[in-house]
Amino acid sequence: MxxxxxxxxxxxxxxxxxxxxxxxxxxxxxxxxxxxxxxxxxxxxxxxxxxxxxxxxxxxxxxxxxxxxxxxxxxxxxxxxxxxxxxxxxxxxxxxxxxxxxxxxxxxxxxxxxxxxxxxxxxxxxxxxxxxxxxxxxxxxxxxxxxxxxxxxxxxxxxxxxxxxxxxxxxxxxxxxxxxxxxxxxxxxxxxxxxxxxxxxxxxxxxxxxxxxxxxxxxRLTRSWVLRRAYRSGNSWTRTSLALEVTALGRLRVRASVAPRGFVRVLGGSVQAALGRLTGSLSHQARGARTRARGAGMLAGAVGSVYAEYRRD
The missing domain is CATH 3.90.550.10 (Spore Coat Polysaccharide Biosynthesis Protein SpsA; Chain A)
Structure with a gap:
């Protein structure tokens, strides 16, 4: 063009x-x-x-x-x-x-x-x-x-x-x-x-x-907002990956792939945050907490949970 x-x-x-x-x-x-x-x-x-x-x-x-x-x-x-x-x-x-x-x-x-x-x-x-x-x-x-x-x-x-x-x-x-x-x-x-x-x-x-x-x-300058946004990011990434698949088998493969990756993030983030507390590293504490929250959102999306960040009362 x-x-x-x-x-x-x-x-x-x-x-x-x-x-x-x-x-x-x-x-x-x-x-x-x-x-x-x-x-x-x-x-x-x-x-x-x-x-x-x-x-x-x-x-x-x-x-x-x-x-x-x-x-x-x-x-x-x-x-x-x-x-x-x-x-x-x-x-x-x-x-x-x-x-x-x-x-x-x-x-x-x-x-x-x-x-x-x-x-x-x-x-x-x-x-x-x-x-x-x-x-x-x-x-x-x-x-x-x-x-x-x-x-x-x-x-x-x-x-x-x-x-x-x-x-x-x-x-x-x-x-x-x-x-x-x-x-x-x-x-x-x-x-x-x-x-x-x-x-x-x-x-x-x-x-x-x-x-x-x-x-x-x-x-937005709060820990809770940052962690909610990380959770939503993980949740929506899983949901968009599922939406890109046109077959039930394809969506099953996405769930089977994303779930363990989400679990690894939850585990790895938890370990990083714990090490941060032991060593006094705020960077490890904060980034570990965000990684854990994103992984939790990915896991939730893999089992069909939807987080509506922008829902209105």
């Missing part, structure tokens, strides 16, 4: 009851849109059942020449919001996702586009660095839980999240992938989407210069 010289881009941020973050990111998105040689529109997809972001977005839209649109997706769950973004991008060449609690650094969108033009992939994934609302406690700092991967630009990858992502919609449509509703309240739909896209021949590449800053709030 030949890339269009001046692609039509839909720059999307999904939001759910984060008015302050929305007010902070909208001017940043306009700056990015104005900095590239492309037709860029900005879209906010509001997953709040009450549509609480509408007035803020429509009010801001009147202050800029860049097209800023708002859509309300009341169906609960991030999958519905992600698929709504895909639907709204029906007449665009590129869809770019960024979380509403992130801030793009200068040149972010331009770097994504440059990498897309150079490698012609189905997806370009950018780097994420963390800034904290307050200083993490020593246990969290030692575990380095909010340090994200960094890879040389152009490195092929096999899985991604949607917090800093460019999708070539022509290749996505050709692959016939969408976000799976079964993962709407559990997390993992982006993992499954990316694994399906890669399995159907879509190249996924890294862009290390396209950086966004993740603003980590205090309610």
């Amino acid at each position: 030949t890339a269009p010289e001046r692609p039509r881009i839909l720059l999307v941020s999904l939001t759910f009851k984060r008015p302050e973050d929305l007010r902070a990111i909208l001017p940043k998105l306009v700056e990015q849109a104005e900095s590239v040689d492309a037709e860029v529109e900005i879209l906010i997809v509001d997953n709040d059942p009450d549509g609480g972001a509408e007035d803020s977005v429509r009010g801001f839209a009147g202050t800029t020449a860049i097209v800023v649109s708002y859509v309300h997706e009341p169906h609960p769950g991030i999958v519905a919001a992600r698929n709504r973004a895909l639907a709204e991008a029906a007449h665009h060449d590129i869809l770019v996702f960024i979380d509403d609690d992130e801030r793009p650094l200068e040149g972010w969108l331009d770097h994504l586009l440059e990498t897309w033009r150079r490698y012609s992939p189905a997806a370009v994934v950018g780097a994420v660095i963390s800034e904290y609302a307050s200083e993490p406690d020593p246990w969290l700092a030692a575990g380095r839980f909010f340090d994200r991967r960094r890879l040389p630009t152009g490195t092929p990858i096999t899985v991604f999240a949607t917090n800093n992502l460019l999708l070539d919609l022509r290749r996505v449509r050709a692959a016939g992938v969408r976000f799976d509703e079964r993962f709407g309240l559990t997390g993992g739909s982006d993992t499954l989407f990316s694994r399906q896209l890669a399995a159907r021949g879509g190249a996924l590449v890294w862009c290390d210069e396209a950086v966004v800053v993740d603003m980590v709030p205090d309610d």
